[in-house]
Amino acid sequence: MPETSVRPHAPRDWGEALAALPLETPPAGGWSAIAARLDAHRRSRWPLWAASAATIALALALALALPWPSQERVPATGVVQVPAASRAVEGDRLEQMYAQSAELEALLGLARDDRASSGTAALISVALDDQLGAIDMALMQPGLSREQQLQLWQQRVEALIAAAGFESNRRWLAAQGSRYDAALVLVD
Amino acid sequence: MADGNRLPDVTARACPLTHAMGGRDGDLRRFRSRQHPHQYMPPDDRPLSSFAIEVPAALLARLRAGERPAFEQVYRWFERPVYTLALRICGDREEASEVLQDTMLKVLDRIGHFRGDSPFWGWLRQIAVNEALMRLRRHRLAPVALDLEQHESEDDRYPPPAAAADTAALQRALAALPAATRSVLWLYHAEGYTHDEIAVLMERTPSFSKSQLARGARRLRLLLEEPAAVALPESAHA
Numbered sequence: 001m002p003e004t005s006v007r008p009h010a011p012r013d014w015g016e017a018l019a020a021l022p023l024e025t026p027p028a029g030g031w032s033a034i035a036a037r038l039d040a041h042r043r044s045r046w047p048l049w050a051a052s053a054a055t056i057a058l059a060l061a062l063a064l065a066l067p068w069p070s071q072e073r074v075p076a077t078g079v080v081q082v083p084a085a086s087r088a089v090e091g092d093r094l095e096q097m098y099a100q101s102a103e104l105e106a107l108l109g110l111a112r113d114d115r116a117s118s119g120t121a122a123l124i125s126v127a128l129d130d131q132l133g134a135i136d137m138a139l140m141q142p143g144l145s146r147e148q149q150l151q152l153w154q155q156r157v158e159a160l161i162a163a164a165g166f167e168s169n170r171r172w173l174a175a176q177g178s179r180y181d182a183a184l185v186l187v188d
Numbered sequence: 189m190a191d192g193n194r195l196p197d198v199t200a201r202a203c204p205l206t207h208a209m210g211g212r213d214g215d216l217r218r219f220r221s222r223q224h225p226h227q228y229m230p231p232d233d234r235p236l237s238s239f240a241i242e243v244p245a246a247l248l249a250r251l252r253a254g255e256r257p258a259f260e261q262v263y264r265w266f267e268r269p270v271y272t273l274a275l276r277i278c279g280d281r282e283e284a285s286e287v288l289q290d291t292m293l294k295v296l297d298r299i300g301h302f303r304g305d306s307p308f309w310g311w312l313r314q315i316a317v318n319e320a321l322m323r324l325r326r327h328r329l330a331p332v333a334l335d336l337e338q339h340e341s342e343d344d345r346y347p348p349p350a351a352a353a354d355t356a357a358l359q360r361a362l363a364a365l366p367a368a369t370r371s372v373l374w375l376y377h378a379e380g381y382t383h384d385e386i387a388v389l390m391e392r393t394p395s396f397s398k399s400q401l402a403r404g405a406r407r408l409r410l411l412l413e414e415p416a417a418v419a420l421p422e423s424a425h426a
Contacts (some may be wrong), residue, residue, distance in 0.1 A: 010350040014405055015377040017352040021359060023238055026271035026288055027281070031263055034292055038256070 094146070097153040104160035111167035125170075128163040135159060237379050238269040239313040248308060252299050263292050266309070270316045276374040277320040279367050287323055291316045317375070321389055324367055346405075351412040361411035365404055372400040373408070 011017035135156045139149070243262065250258035267288060274287035294315050302311050352358050362370055371390065375381040376397070381389070383397040390397070 009353065011348050011352050013377075014348055014352075014373070014408070017348045017358060018362075018374065018378040019236075020353075021355050021362075021378075023268040024272040024275050024284075026267055027285055030267060030285065030288060031260060034263060034289055035256070035260075037289070037293065038296075 094150060094153060097150070097157055100157045101153065101160060104157065104164055108160060108164045108167060111164055111171055124166060125163075128159065128166060131159050132156065132163065237309075237313065238272060239266065239309040239316075239379075240307075241265055241269075241309050243308045245304075248299075248302075248304070251296075259292075259296055262295070266292075266312055269313070273313070273316055273374070273379070274320045274323075276362070276378070277317075277367065277371045278324055279363060279370065283323055283327070284320075287316065287320045291319045294319070313379070317379075317389060321371070324371070325391075346409075348405075349409055349412050352408075357412055358408075361408050364411055365407060369400045369404040369407070372397050373404040376401055 011020060135152055139152050139156070144152070243265070247258055247261060251262055270291050271284050271288045274284035274291075275281060278284055278287065291312070295312055298315070302308065362373075365373070368390065372386055375386050375389070376383070383394040383401075386392075386397040387394045
């Protein structure tokens with residue numbers, strides 16, 4: 001409680017009367033509470049290197065968890081003569097990529113949260129969707145050779161891995177009270 | 189708590205600037221002369237805000253650099269002015285404590301936006317006023333004020349009664365006022381805001397500010413002269 005007093009003379013005006021009131025003293029421990037909130041805020045900040053590490057770790061985890069087709073990457077141009085004996089294997093590879101693609105789409109659906117997003121994150125998300133859309137349009141074209149299908153499905157899997165990694169990272173940042181934009185510019 | 193961070197007596201009447209210059213009247217003139225032309229400049233006969241503490245540029249630079257000790261020092265210097273202002277507006281000690289915390293965290297968060305072309309204390313005070321009024325609006329959809337239907341007298345222009353020299357009695361009378369009325373009185377008389385500025389801050393009209401000032405002064409006078417006459421009608425539609 002502030003100290004009180006009675007002055008010997010009446011105040012000239014209300015300004016003088018109010019100005020004569022002693023300052024109130026806040027409860028003890030105010031600074032400790034502020035310091036604790038600052039520490040908590042600092043712990044929750046998500047630096048760029050950590051965001052990058054999380055993205056890389058997720059991509060690696062996906063790469064290790066899923067059969068990775070790039071070791072048998074199909075040449076971008078030219079016709080590959082596929083021996084009859086290996087057609088069954090290629091058929092399996094295509095099936096594998098269908099499965100990978102489905103799993104990644106399910107993961108993307110879980111990771112994506114469209115209820116709130118920053119402008120930058122939304123733009124990146126739209127760009128990734130456009131990339132997937134272009135691949136899907138290419139896959140819908142009639143008369144695709146098996147090699148072209150393999151190549152396009154491989155691109156689709158890679159695009160989905162990138163999209164799932166981005167969305168997972170964005171959700172993680174949101175859970176930490178941060179945003180993708182902030183992670184992009186944070187320097188500490 | 190580091191005692192070295194606490195000023196000997198940070199009050200409107202005894203702030204570090206005042207101590208350093210060795211006399212109140214000279215202090216006020218010199219301080220006013222440094223103010224930004226758009227910053228509040230009270231007439232010479234008005235008391236100086238309790239916020240009017242000059243913060244050295246070096247301390248501000250350390251604050252901008254994110255140094256925790258510099259922030260603690262600023263906190264220690266301004267905690268009482270902020271808490272007092274918040275208590276006068278909100279009328280509740282717990283809410284005033286929260287306003288103090290939120291204000292100081294916003295100061296730290298926005299220090300990069302402080303350009304330095306006006307006194308730091310004025311910038312900090314603006315954040316504190318906004319925080320307190322925002323909290324008032326949040327918790328009371330329409331801040332309670334005195335009814336405006338009655339004829340306004342000019343009570344605020346007459347000298348207060350002798351009982352206003354008793355700070356305890358004046359504090360009790362202030363606490364008995366509706367929150368919006370008390371806020372107008374405090375912002376106008378103690379902090380030196382104009383009616384136009386108060387209207388903007390409270391999202392009302394200058395007429396509202398003038399009416400509340402007149403009626404608030406009248407009510408204060410009644411409360412001080414006749415403490416038994418406390419039960420006067422209030423209105424939330426003002």
